[in-house]
Amino acid sequence: MPQLNSLKTRKTLKVGAKSYDYFSLKAAEKTLGDLSRLPNSMKVLLENLLRYEDGSSVTVKDVQAVKKWLKDKRSDREIAYRPARVLMQDFTGVPAVVDLAAMRDAMKALGGDPKKINPLSPVDLVIDHSVMVDFFAGPGAFKKNVDLEYERNGERYEFLRWGSTAFDNFRVVPPGTGICHQVNTENLAQVVWTMKEPTATVKGKKTGGKTIAYPDTLVGTDSHTTMVNGLAVLGWGVGGIEAEAAMLGQPISMVIPEVIGFKLTGKLKEGTTATDLVLTVTQMLRKKGVVNKFVEFYGPGLDDLALPDRATIANMAPEYGATCGFFPVDAETIRYLKSTGRKADRIALVEKYAKAQGMWRDKKTADPVFTDTLSLDISTVEPSLAGPKRPQDRVPLNTAAESFKKNLVEVFGRKGNESAVSVKGADWELEDGAVVIAAITSCTNTSNPSVMLGAGLVAKKAVELGLTVKPWVKTSLAPGSQVVTDYLKNAGLNKFLDKLGFNLVGYGCTTCIGNSGPLPEPIADAVTKGDLVAAAVLSGNRNFEGRVNPHCKANYLASPMLCVVYALAGSMKIDITKDPIGYGKKGKPVYLKDIWPTTKEVADTVAKSVKLSDFKKRYADVFKGDTNWRKVKAPKGLTYTWPTTSTYVANPPYFQGMKKEAGTISDIRGARPLAILGDSITTDHISPAGSIKKDGPAGQYLIANGVAPADFNSYGARRGHHEVMMRGTFANIRLKNEMAPGTEGGVTRFMPSGEGMSIYDAAMKYQKAKTPLVVVGGKEYGTGSSRDWAAKGTLLLGIKAVLVESFERIHRSNLVGMGVLPLMFKGDMTRKSLGLDGSEIFDITGLAGPGKNGNIKPRMDVPVKITRSNGKVEEIIVTCRIDTAEEVEYYRHGGVLPYVLRNLAGV
Numbered sequence: 040m041p042q043l044n045s046l047k048t049r050k051t052l053k054v055g056a057k058s059y060d061y062f063s064l065k066a067a068e069k070t071l072g073d074l075s076r077l078p079n080s081m082k083v084l085l086e087n088l089l090r091y092e093d094g095s096s097v098t099v100k101d102v103q104a105v106k107k108w109l110k111d112k113r114s115d116r117e118i119a120y121r122p123a124r125v126l127m128q129d130f131t132g133v134p135a136v137v138d139l140a141a142m143r144d145a146m147k148a149l150g151g152d153p154k155k156i157n158p159l160s161p162v163d164l165v166i167d168h169s170v171m172v173d174f175f176a177g178p179g180a181f182k183k184n185v186d187l188e189y190e191r192n193g194e195r196y197e198f199l200r201w202g203s204t205a206f207d208n209f210r211v212v213p214p215g216t217g218i219c220h221q222v223n224t225e226n227l228a229q230v231v232w233t234m235k236e237p238t239a240t241v242k243g244k245k246t247g248g249k250t251i252a253y254p255d256t257l258v259g260t261d262s263h264t265t266m267v268n269g270l271a272v273l274g275w276g277v278g279g280i281e282a283e284a285a286m287l288g289q290p291i292s293m294v295i296p297e298v299i300g301f302k303l304t305g306k307l308k309e310g311t312t313a314t315d316l317v318l319t320v321t322q323m324l325r326k327k328g329v330v331n332k333f334v335e336f337y338g339p340g341l342d343d344l345a346l347p348d349r350a351t352i353a354n355m356a357p358e359y360g361a362t363c364g365f366f367p368v369d370a371e372t373i374r375y376l377k378s379t380g381r382k383a384d385r386i387a388l389v390e391k392y393a394k395a396q397g398m399w400r401d402k403k404t405a406d407p408v409f410t411d412t413l414s415l416d417i418s419t420v421e422p423s424l425a426g427p428k429r430p431q432d433r434v435p436l437n438t439a440a441e442s443f444k445k446n447l448v449e450v451f452g453r454k455g456n457e458s459a460v461s462v463k464g465a466d467w468e469l470e471d472g473a474v475v476i477a478a479i480t481s482c483t484n485t486s487n488p489s490v491m492l493g494a495g496l497v498a499k500k501a502v503e504l505g506l507t508v509k510p511w512v513k514t515s516l517a518p519g520s521q522v523v524t525d526y527l528k529n530a531g532l533n534k535f536l537d538k539l540g541f542n543l544v545g546y547g548c549t550t551c552i553g554n555s556g557p558l559p560e561p562i563a564d565a566v567t568k569g570d571l572v573a574a575a576v577l578s579g580n581r582n583f584e585g586r587v588n589p590h591c592k593a594n595y596l597a598s599p600m601l602c603v604v605y606a607l608a609g610s611m612k613i614d615i616t617k618d619p620i621g622y623g624k625k626g627k628p629v630y631l632k633d634i635w636p637t638t639k640e641v642a643d644t645v646a647k648s649v650k651l652s653d654f655k656k657r658y659a660d661v662f663k664g665d666t667n668w669r670k671v672k673a674p675k676g677l678t679y680t681w682p683t684t685s686t687y688v689a690n691p692p693y694f695q696g697m698k699k700e701a702g703t704i705s706d707i708r709g710a711r712p713l714a715i716l717g718d719s720i721t722t723d724h725i726s727p728a729g730s731i732k733k734d735g736p737a738g739q740y741l742i743a744n745g746v747a748p749a750d751f752n753s754y755g756a757r758r759g760h761h762e763v764m765m766r767g768t769f770a771n772i773r774l775k776n777e778m779a780p781g782t783e784g785g786v787t788r789f790m791p792s793g794e795g796m797s798i799y800d801a802a803m804k805y806q807k808a809k810t811p812l813v814v815v816g817g818k819e820y821g822t823g824s825s826r827d828w829a830a831k832g833t834l835l836l837g838i839k840a841v842l843v844e845s846f847e848r849i850h851r852s853n854l855v856g857m858g859v860l861p862l863m864f865k866g867d868m869t870r871k872s873l874g875l876d877g878s879e880i881f882d883i884t885g886l887a888g889p890g891k892n893g894n895i896k897p898r899m900d901v902p903v904k905i906t907r908s909n910g911k912v913e914e915i916i917v918t919c920r921i922d923t924a925e926e927v928e929y930y931r932h933g934g935v936l937p938y939v940l941r942n943l944a945g946v
């Protein structure tokens with residue numbers, strides 16, 4: 040930890056018998072003036088700069104820029120930020136560990152010490168993304184799903200067990216423990232982090248050895264890392280590549296953000312839930328436009344907002360578009376730390392540290408200064424759900440049925456006639472609007488006892504009144520931690536959920552990540568046969584088409600309580616606020632009001648059932664895992680012996696033939712477009728996470744390697760194997776390539792012949808001919824979950840540049856991180872205004888030059904010559920979206936990993 044400490048801010052804080060060194064914002068005020076009105080999230084950034092001031096990556100000018108922000112409320116200064124730790128889930132974690140393992144091999148090949156490849160910051164990897172809902176609605180569902188999970192993922196889990204012993208600073212939370220963000224919030228996060236400073240002898244004098252206290256901060260390889268901001272821990276999602284760089288000691292470079300203050304007043308009224316609140320907040324912030332900004336919550340409404348409710352709001356920051364949604368430390372933070380079993384000395388440190396740093400909020404604290412503000416009286420929030428395709432499309436519950444019918448025509452193109460079809464082996468019909476999935480899922484809500492116990496209470500009342508779930512609904516309960524099972528049992532409510540088919544299916548992401556498993560065959564057949572607009576109701580945070588299940592066109596986000604209600608109702612066309620939910624004992628109609636618990640009932644149940652002893656018991660051995668995990672073979676060794684037969688992990692080719700010195704930057708000449716794409720191309724279009732098609736290049740590769748289609752698993756689970764992943768790049772079944780009009784899926788035309796073929800096959804043909812490639816796209820290219828394979832696959836297909844109208848933040852930086860050039864059209868210019876059809880040849884010039892980094896400067900103009908098939912030539916100027924000096928270096932080295940590797944190898 041470099042400590043220039045030129046503002047003399049390093050001080051000592053005594054907490055009980057312990058003392059900690061820290062970097063005092065109060066001491067900084069002596070030079071900078073009053074900092075008390077800085078947003079709390081900005082205070083966290085300022086402390087980071089004071090602590091890491093080294094005169095090069097962080098200087099006093101950076102610190103002064105934060106002070107200046109207080110006056111201007113914005114800044115264009117770029118800073119180097121170093122989060123305290125990194126959080127990963129297994130879909131993104133496996134490829135990250137694969138890269139680390141490959142770097143060890145490469146280090147050896149360069150003649151360096153492989154031991155140097157080690158995370159420098161603490162890394163926790165939670166295995167939560169792999170469990171699927173194959174079995175449901177029965178007492179054996181949990182065990183059967185877990186058994187299948189181990190059967191499918193054995194090779195990956197062996198590899199991760201090797202990683203957990205081979206690398207320092209790297210811990211694995213085994214499968215079946217919970218969802219990464221919930222485990223982080225309930226256990227891993229500390230609010231104030233501590234580190235023992237290494238000792239050193241400088242000029243014969245011993246230094247260091249003290250314990251430093253600083254705000255707990257992190258980046259995570261999952262978009263919803265933001266959840267922990269509810270606990271005053273600044274964190275957000277980054278791509279796997281950025282996370283790897285962060286764990287290897289590289290700073291995250293970022294512009295000092297704007298901070299939008301969100302004032303909350305009032306409290307939830309009877310009948311409303313934290314889910315309704317977050318859907319309202321999401322809609323408001325989407326409307327406001329907070330992309331690339333911090334959001335910070337303040338105001339008297341915080342006094343009545345329980346920490347799990349704050350976590351729910353913070354969780355959905357990616358949906359409202361913000362980098363994070365931060366809540367400050369206050370008495371509720373301390374209450375939550377106590378109630379979840381954090382150690383007493385840590386809790387004392389959190390309170391004292393926050394007060395000493397001016398980061399503590401109470402009724403008397405003056406409001407911070409923000410770039411802009413908006414406000415919400417929480418008592419105006421109404422029962423809601425969001426859908427059918429976007430989380431920001433909130434629908435008040437009392438208009439949900441009407442809105443669904445309207446969407447049937449406007450969104451799903453029904454021409455007024457609705458579809459219905461009889462189901463094989465049943466005496467009922469399935470029709471448009473049928474709810475075929477009702478899933479209590481996702482860290483967004485399963486972290487919140489009020490809505491989980493609320494769902495249990497709804498189930499209890501429904502069972503007691505004689506209601507049952509409709510036979511076409513696939514029901515599931517997948518909590519984000521085992522504590523949920525405990526408090527449901529403590530309250531005696533699990534048996535009612537079980538009775539309605541909401542049996543435990545696993546502790547993990549399940550339906551939220553699309554692991555909803557297949558629908559029962561007769562239901563799936565009926566949906567396909569009738570081309571029905573079937574619906575899913577889930578307590579998740581994302582609902583774009585294809586995310587939840589291939590058979591669900593309409594997907595609604597709702598509280599766990601409403602998931603139960605819709606499972607009972609079975610249709611989106613029923614107005615559950617007026618119509619009967621169903622008919623109970625003696626055919627008596629049962630209405631929502633009959634089964635909806637009061638706020639007091641829920642609060643009393645929470646108070647009685649959520650117990651400190653359960654948190655202590657469940658998290659006592661959080662890294663040990665169950666017997667299944669302990670039985671997984673854990674190979675030993677500094678480097679990994681890559682199994683040649685594995686189709687899950689393989690040594691990737693990023694470092695093959697790597698030279699000690701980086702090469703020079705050259706222009707990209709004679710490039711052919713591989714794909715021309717429209718607006719809002721998601722990372723899932725570029726690198727799908729879901730199922731692998733049998734007849735696509737990835738499916739064919741797996742079959743050729745002896746994997747039966749039933750064992751394909753998903754792309755997400757195969758991210759440790761580049762041969763599968765590069766064949767899956769641009770293989771999303773919904774991808775529309777304008778070069779191949781009328782087709783859907785990963786199809787293109789090979790130029791100049793125009794022959795139609797898969798994108799993978801074309802890319803390989805171009806590679807053989809040594810033809811560089813470009814991809815052209817529209818607005819918001821790379822939106823959706825952060826996904827490093829969207830950049831890795833792009834590189835491995837031979838794509839040298841991506842030219843679009845705008846980029847999503849993480850994907851742009853991931854492209855640079857893999858050595859692919861991001862370019863952006865200027866002004867109104869688009870692929871359409873240029874009339875591109877894919878037959879063109881691109882020369883991207885102005886990159887090569889005499890300097891170490893050629894001519895490349897951040898955000899410079901780049902001339903691109905377009906030669907049409909008729910020989911006509913046009914030159915356009917585009918913007919280079921390499922945004923920082925550090926990124927220029929990454930680009931020259933061919934990406935961040937070769938850059939770090941060469942640095943660590945000392946060349």
Ligand code: SF4
Nearest residue numbers: 263481482548551552
């Ligand atoms: S439950 Fe959903 S939001 Fe939470 S980590 Fe899993 S996939 Fe992400």
